[in-house]
Amino acid sequence: MAVLAGDGGTHLAVDRLMLRRILLTGVEDAVRGGTRFTHYRLEAIGRVAACFAAGSEVCGDVLVAAEVLNSPVRRQYLPHAKVVDTGLRQLYGKVPMTKASRPLFLEEMFAVFTPVIGPGKQ
Ligand SMILES: Cc1cc2nc3c(=O)[nH]c(=O)nc-3n(C[C@H](O)[C@H](O)[C@H](O)COP(=O)(O)OP(=O)(O)OC[C@H]3O[C@@H](n4cnc5c(N)ncnc54)[C@H](O)[C@@H]3O)c2cc1C
Structure with missing residues (x-):
């Protein structure tokens, strides 16, 4: 992990797989994947059912x-x-x-995302 500071602000580089593992820590049993959400159905007041392609449903208080x-x-x-x-x-x-490509870049281009914008800003 590295923190890079440039004119555009501070950028934090994070390994995606590691971040995913951290976010899943302690909630592994509550997280399910491998099924496609298709629609929701409002149930009794304050309840909502999430419906999936395989025909399964999960009911909860909040649907995010x-x-x-x-x-x-x-x-x-x-x-x-x-x-x-x-x-x-x-x-x-x-x-x-x-050795050939290194001199093509300005020093500040190594600290931030480098947008390259074409003619007409396209
Ligand atoms: C090539 C690329 C590079 C990027 N690089 C950076 C970067 O360097 N830094 C940065 O900050 N951001 C980056 N981003 C942006 C970042 O990935 C997104 O902003 C972020 O992933 C959004 O998170 P999210 O949870 O909202 O959506 P997502 O991470 O896209 O997650 C949406 C999830 O919903 C699932 N899904 C969709 N439809 C259904 C359905 N019907 N049923 C069930 N599941 C469904 C998808 O499978 C997916 O897992 C990048 C994006 C791309 C495409």
Whole structure:
């Protein structure tokens, strides 16, 4: 783990697998995966049932929607909310540091994310 400070603020590099293990510590038995959420159903006051593709259901007090872009919860709860394509695209890449490539980068580019923006900001 490393903390890198640049003009853009402080960046904390965290291994994703390690972060996932930390977050799961102590709740392993309560976390289940491998099934696709399809829809929810409101039950008696204050209760909600989450329904899954395999036909199973889980009932609880709160349903947290964290399935991002194509969220089935959002589609059901906010059917009028539309996903808008902003036209922005992001590409990630890695450049091997060799004697030839190293001088191509400014020193400050090693401390922060380095956006490279094309003509017309596209
Ligand atoms: C290539 C890439 C690089 C990134 N790099 C960084 C970075 O360096 N630093 C940073 O801070 N952020 C980074 N991000 C952004 C970061 O990954 C996201 O902001 C973060 O993962 C969002 O977390 P989340 O829990 O909201 O969604 P996610 O991590 O996307 O989790 C959503 C989960 O919902 C599940 N799901 C979806 N639909 C259903 C369904 N119907 N039923 C059941 N499960 C479902 C998915 O399988 C997934 O596991 C990066 C993203 C990408 C794509």
